[in-house]
Amino acid sequence: MEYSNLRRQTIFMKKNLFDQGFLDEQFNQLEELQDESSPNFVEEVVDLFFKDSSRLLTNIEQAIDKYPQDFYRLDSLVHQFKGSGSSIGALRVKNECSVFKAHCNDRSLEGCRRSFQKIKREHATLKQKLESYFQLLRQVGPREHAVSSRK
């Protein structure tokens, strides 16, 4: 009974993440790559994203302060961040990165600053939600971790 409740909660939580636009289809593709030989693949990749992205956010923030007119550098850093976010299906993060890149193209520092604040907010919110999701998934147990077999 407890297992069924937990399982329902994980399904509901994941559906919410999609319905609210936090995640896109790429997250499902990630889960497709997970199997018995790598049962924590999705969580490992997501952890890797948040570890990398924290560093990238610091770099972007420093670049905005130190090189405010170097839109090529800013675009390049956010491009990297956007690529990593896309890989885990971080839709809102990815979209806000596109907005930032558009501001770089327009050479709008104020636009970049505003957009960067949004990127940080979306990043923090997604991190919190995914941490809760994986915490719940761990409670459900290893049966749920192996989503599909690869071959």
Added chain:
Amino acid sequence: MARKMIRVLLVEDEEIHRVMARAAVKAAAGAEDDDVLDVAENGAAAVRRVREVAPYDLILMDRQMPVMDGHEATRRIRAMGVTTPIVAVSSDGLPADVEAFIGAGADHFTPKVSQATRQCRPCDACMRHGQQYMIDLCK
């Protein structure tokens, strides 16, 4: 008869993309346990690997990398006379980006997100190419 082992070179500087590409190559239809996935973390390392290691069946080439980017690495690999299929990989897939890669000598382009899924067509094609190569060798 078992097919020839497939060797893939992944040229990618970001760890997250390496991890995902590795999983996608392993998941590709027809992939076998003996198949090899080598990694180079920038274009210069890729050029060295291609020069020094046994021929690759497929090269997956990222665009934006430190030391040497994907466009330049592709040009240099082609200048060496290497005909291994090179699949360019980029997050944006802007027409100018694709053109630059094809102009440098890449054979195909795939968005970075597609590369890291079970539907990695270049990976699938590589496995098929590998099988065909073995069939031709046995003739």
